Amino acid sequence: EAQVTQNPRYLITVTGKKLTVTCSQNMNHEYMSWYRQDPGLGLRQIYYSMNVEVTDKGDVPEGYKVSRKEKRNFPLILESPSPNQTSLYFCASRKGLEAFFGQGTRLTVV
């Protein structure tokens, strides 16, 4: 089954404690991206990757890092999380006109 898998689904953490949200896809897609979703706002792109070792900033990259060492994985790293990064995060992969999303990671930073 074609899918994008994110882990964890839910996470509560404290300010400043580094965390990583993993994302993996099994469709051999070159393009992957991370979004955050906040109430009243559309999904906003954080970072994207066009291929292995190729990443670039989206619209709201501050406070986040990513890496793309393998085609299937695209982890999102918060080096020093802050409360304003409390949000719902989605990973997506895409080929052509089709985009597939993970189930989301709800992150709370206290």
Place this chain on the structure above:
Amino acid sequence: ILNVEQSPQSLHVQEGDSTNFTCSFPSSNFYALHWYRWETAKSPEALFVMTLNGDEKKKGRISATLNTKEGYSYLYIKGSQPEDSATYLCAFDPSNDYKLSFGAGTTVTVRA
């Protein structure tokens, strides 16, 4: 960030009634318009991808139209059912660089 607007933000529909809502997007540099259906705690699910002015797509009781010249798309739900309750997201695809700009969504609640 490109301006993509959806209206209304939410609506309540009686079971069996039909409804529609709008996605507005920039009319220049159009490549595609995507509609997704998103239920809480699930992945957004692709409904339609529309690329041509005048496109009409249909999936069961849900259909969509596209006007690229004036920059809007309508999503229609005919004979709403409780299982249609979800947030419907549209995303503007301005060029083939894979970057989508999303609207904030229209949340539909169908009352039995």
